[in-house]
Amino acid sequence: MAKVLVIADIKQGVLKGSTTELLSKAKAIGAETAVVAIGSNIESLIPDLVNAGSDTQYIADDSGLELFSAGPYASCVVDAAKQFGANLIWFGFSESGKAVAPRVAAQLDAACATEITDVMLEGDQVEVTRPAIANKVMQRVKVNTEQLVAVVRAGAFEATEGITGTENVVKLSPPAPDLKAVIKELLSDASGEIDLADADIVISVGRGAKDQAGVDLVRELANDLDAGFGSSRAMVDGGFMAHNKQVGQTGKIVAPSLYMAIGISGAIQHLAGMSGSQVILAVNKDTEAPIFNVADYGIVGDLFEVVPVLREEIKKIRG
Amino acid sequence: MKILTTIKKVVDVELNIHVENGAIVEEGLQYVLNAWDENAVEASVQFKENNNAETTLVSIGGGEDNTKIIRRGFAMGIENGIQIDDPVLAEADSSVTAKVLQKVFEAGNYDLVISGKQAQDTDSGQTGIILAEYLGLPCVSNVIAIEVIDDQHIQVSRLGDAGTEIVELELPAVVTVSDSINEPRLPQMRGLMMAKKKKIDVMDLAALGTSHDEVGGATPTSEVVEFMKSKTRKAGQKYEGDAAEITAQVVDLLANEAKVL
Numbered sequence: 045m046a047k048v049l050v051i052a053d054i055k056q057g058v059l060k061g062s063t064t065e066l067l068s069k070a071k072a073i074g075a076e077t078a079v080v081a082i083g084s085n086i087e088s089l090i091p092d093l094v095n096a097g098s099d100t101q102y103i104a105d106d107s108g109l110e111l112f113s114a115g116p117y118a119s120c121v122v123d124a125a126k127q128f129g130a131n132l133i134w135f136g137f138s139e140s141g142k143a144v145a146p147r148v149a150a151q152l153d154a155a156c157a158t159e160i161t162d163v164m165l166e167g168d169q170v171e172v173t174r175p176a177i178a179n180k181v182m183q184r185v186k187v188n189t190e191q192l193v194a195v196v197r198a199g200a201f202e203a204t205e206g207i208t209g210t211e212n213v214v215k216l217s218p219p220a221p222d223l224k225a226v227i228k229e230l231l232s233d234a235s236g237e238i239d240l241a242d243a244d245i246v247i248s249v250g251r252g253a254k255d256q257a258g259v260d261l262v263r264e265l266a267n268d269l270d271a272g273f274g275s276s277r278a279m280v281d282g283g284f285m286a287h288n289k290q291v292g293q294t295g296k297i298v299a300p301s302l303y304m305a306i307g308i309s310g311a312i313q314h315l316a317g318m319s320g321s322q323v324i325l326a327v328n329k330d331t332e333a334p335i336f337n338v339a340d341y342g343i344v345g346d347l348f349e350v351v352p353v354l355r356e357e358i359k360k361i362r363g
Numbered sequence: 364m365k366i367l368t369t370i371k372k373v374v375d376v377e378l379n380i381h382v383e384n385g386a387i388v389e390e391g392l393q394y395v396l397n398a399w400d401e402n403a404v405e406a407s408v409q410f411k412e413n414n415n416a417e418t419t420l421v422s423i424g425g426g427e428d429n430t431k432i433i434r435r436g437f438a439m440g441i442e443n444g445i446q447i448d449d450p451v452l453a454e455a456d457s458s459v460t461a462k463v464l465q466k467v468f469e470a471g472n473y474d475l476v477i478s479g480k481q482a483q484d485t486d487s488g489q490t491g492i493i494l495a496e497y498l499g500l501p502c503v504s505n506v507i508a509i510e511v512i513d514d515q516h517i518q519v520s521r522l523g524d525a526g527t528e529i530v531e532l533e534l535p536a537v538v539t540v541s542d543s544i545n546e547p548r549l550p551q552m553r554g555l556m557m558a559k560k561k562k563i564d565v566m567d568l569a570a571l572g573t574s575h576d577e578v579g580g581a582t583p584t585s586e587v588v589e590f591m592k593s594k595t596r597k598a599g600q601k602y603e604g605d606a607a608e609i610t611a612q613v614v615d616l617l618a619n620e621a622k623v624l
């Protein structure tokens with residue numbers, strides 16, 4: 045029987061939905077499930093970890109784990125994987141997951157696959173699918189090792205309604221700190237804004253918005269809708285938006301039910317981050333903009349005219 | 364300080380890519396220097412200019428296109444070039460690639476490896492990190508800034524989940540860089556001319572002092588068995604005309620047809 049170890053996705057002390065999605069998939073393929081949670085002061089999350097669908101909870105709770113550090117985090121995952129006898133080790137999509145997964149794989153002599161969209165089991169044979177070449181193709185990858193370490197693409201797996209697990213807590217001993225890569229400081233960009241990964245609606249602004257006033261105009265629309273507020277790289281490079289707001293191949297991968305691309309051309313690297321959205325609305329003044337090739341609804345027009353009307357009309361509907 | 368920069372030849376992602384019978388159709392493809400490796404080259408050349416570092420690039424691969432990307436690295440300012448050209452490495456996965464890079468590193472006594480955070484063909488983002496594990500070296504990925512502290516230490520900024528992480532690294536170390544770290548320079552004409560004359564140190568695995576078996580080439584941890592077309596979205600309806608009118612119409616559709624508002 046397959047044994048899946050899921051790495052809990054904890055941000056600012058909160059367990060993220062991707063953890064439930066991964067555990068749901070694990071149960072759906074008939075696997076035994078465990079979760080490993082790493083951080084400081086996280087014991088209070090145990091009920092959430094159980095409710096997310098895990099049957100064993102490995103907890104690495106130590107003040108030394110407050111700030112992310114890939115080396116110690118990898119040690120915790122390897123420790124849990126060995127104790128559990130995991131053959132599938134899954135990270136949700138995050139920068140820390142992308143940094144830790146290859147380390148864990150190297151330490152376990154296991155295969156590593158990032159951005160996976162599916163897992164197929166046949167007897168002992170494991171295969172995964174994943175996009176490559178900026179999403180232009182998909183690959184089917186055969187795993188030749190007994191263990192697979194994978195980073196799951198955002199939105200790939202769905203949470204099962206009513207899933208739950210059983211409590212069986214195993215405390216891990218704190219890992220040694222990485223003395224050769226010392227984290228000095230975290231310049232937090234916790235802005236109080238909605239995390240793009242959690243948002244049901246994401247609205248992104250591009251170079252078409254030109255300047256701060258344009259960005260603020262689109263931000264208002266996002267605020268009206270309680271939407272996540274994202275950006276193309278052009279506006280991050282221009283200093284108008286924080287790095288963690290970038291949607292795309294080098295930024296966040298999002299798959300909301302509605303994505304609005306406002307003044308974004310639709311470069312392949314941007315599409316790679318949002319083309320999994322359920323419904324896409326594009327606003328662009330250039331009727332030939334490539335974003336219209338992926339948009340379900342396209343408004344050809346000047347965003348400075350369109351966005352105020354969008355706000356008004358949406359207010360009418362939502363009351 | 365001695366810097367090793369890893370560079371890879373990748374298919375040009377701006378071109379159309381076709382899949383037939385489980386494989387990518389080679390015809391019409393063009394190859395370029397991986398975008399993130401361009402950032403790695405730029406970062407290395409800045410080390411040369413600002414800190415007198417000695418720069419060497421390494422690329423595993425063969426053929427004319429591979430020579431071209433190495434020459435591009437030279438033209439941007441890298442001093443030395445190593446090419447590992449061995450047909451048995453054609454299907455190498457990240458782990459095999461990292462083992463070969465490990466051999467290159469060990470032969471050269473480097474202080475710092477700078478890799479791209481990801482290759483545009485695999486979109487995998489593993490090789491540099493796995494290399495660091497094999498070498499037992501500290502590593503920071505997704506780096507957006509590097510500063511030299513002294514001969515033995517650098518400070519890097521990394522884009523993490525909660526913000527920008529400032530990390531002090533003891534050398535030797537491995538970093539993988541994001542495209543946000545710099546704006547790669549365009550090679551100048553003079554640089555391109557000089558780059559043509561530079562010697563590339565071409566080696567096969569035997570010359571590197573290793574073998575296909577030793578780098579795990581015969582037993583890859585995973586293999587791509589098939590390429591498939593990715594699901595493409597269909598273009599929907601475009602609305603043109605009076606901004607207020609079409610916007611109201613689309614909002615109505617979002618609410619009542621798509622039911623996402």
Ligand SMILES: Cc1cc2nc3c(=O)[nH]c(=O)nc-3n(C[C@H](O)[C@H](O)[C@H](O)COP(=O)(O)OP(=O)(O)OC[C@H]3O[C@@H](n4cnc5c(N)ncnc54)[C@H](O)[C@@H]3O)c2cc1C
Binds near residue numbers: 275317333
């Ligand atoms: C290795 C690599 C990684 C990358 N990663 C990412 C990534 O993760 N995310 C990302 O977004 N990009 C990424 N890029 C950059 C990407 O290639 C594009 O350069 C970028 O997405 C362009 O941003 P943009 O669409 O805002 O700007 P532009 O391409 O300049 O487009 C602006 C658009 O606004 C429209 N416009 C102008 N004025 C108005 C107006 N008044 N009203 C309405 N529309 C208007 C224009 O018609 C145009 O279509 C990456 C590039 C590379 C090489």
Ligand SMILES: Nc1ncnc2c1ncn2[C@@H]1O[C@H](COP(=O)(O)O)[C@@H](O)[C@H]1O
Binds near residue numbers: 372491
């Ligand atoms: N064949 C290769 N030769 C040299 N460097 C490579 C090769 N393959 C991968 N790399 C390096 O590893 C990085 C990440 O590759 P990947 O893990 O495939 O995404 C690339 O940006 C390169 O710097």
